[in-house]
Amino acid sequence: MSQLAGRCSAAGDLGLKPMDWSALTGEGWRPRHAILHIVNREDLAAALEQQATDAAYGTALALRSGAAFKVWAGSLQPARRYLDIYAWRAECMAEDGVSTCKDFEQGLPDLQRAGDDPVALGRVDTAEGTHVVFLAADLKSVVAVL
Numbered sequence: 001m002s003q004l005a006g007r008c009s010a011a012g013d014l015g016l017k018p019m020d021w022s023a024l025t026g027e028g029w030r031p032r033h034a035i036l037h038i039v040n041r042e043d044l045a046a047a048l049e050q051q052a053t054d055a056a057y058g059t060a061l062a063l064r065s066g067a068a069f070k071v072w073a074g075s076l077q078p079a080r081r082y083l084d085i086y087a088w089r090a091e092c093m094a095e096d097g098v099s100t101c102k103d104f105e106q107g108l109p110d111l112q113r114a115g116d117d118p119v120a121l122g123r124v125d126t127a128e129g130t131h132v133v134f135l136a137a138d139l140k141s142v143v144a145v146l
Contacts (some may be wrong), residue, residue, distance in 0.1 A: 038071050039139050044122070047135070051142040053110075055103035055131055059145055062126035071122035076137060079114035079144075082121065086111065086132070086146055103131065103146050110134075110144035119143050 039047075041063055048060035063069060090104045111119075111134060122133040134143040 038073060038120075039122075039135070041069065043140070044069065044071075044124075044133070044135075047140060047142045048133070048145065051110075051145060053103075053106045053145060055106060055145040056142060058128070059124045059126060059131045059133065062131075063124055067124050067126050069122060069124045071120060071133075071135070071139075075121035076118045077121075078116045079111050079119045079134065080116055082119065082134060083108065083111045083114075107134075107144040107146040111146075114143045117143075 045060040045063040048056040048063070059067075086104070087108055090108065114134070118137040120135040120137065120139060122135060124131045124133060132146045134145070135141070136143055
């Protein structure tokens with residue numbers, strides 16, 4: 001953990017400030033561990049197809065083929081909170097020489113555009129790996145896929 005101290009202080013081309021970890025532990029934020037399929041498989045697949053990115057299409061296909069998926073109950077947070085975490089993660093990977101997939105290049109700007117809009121967090125486990133899905137508050141449209 002000490003090796004990470006001072007690393008990855010900004011999020012590159014997105015122009016983000018260093019991660020403020022206190023924002024995640026501030027008043028009103030509580031980790032949620034409950035998993036609930038608050039959207040059904042077909043609705044999530046249709047929403048992913050509407051998002052029209054390579055990651056979204058692949059994730060929709062995996063869902064229709066029976067891939068496991070989860071949407072966390074109580075995960076509704078401003079998109080910027082998730083953006084701070086995933087942009088930092090992408091930068092750390094780049095600094096370590098690990099290339100991020102195209103999903104990050106497409107998904108992070110989508111998440112940034114959502115700003116303070118609330119998004120719900122989900123995941124779909126595909127044969128190629130896990131995709132993180134950010135759903136709009138109405139759970140009917142996808143904001144971003146990483």
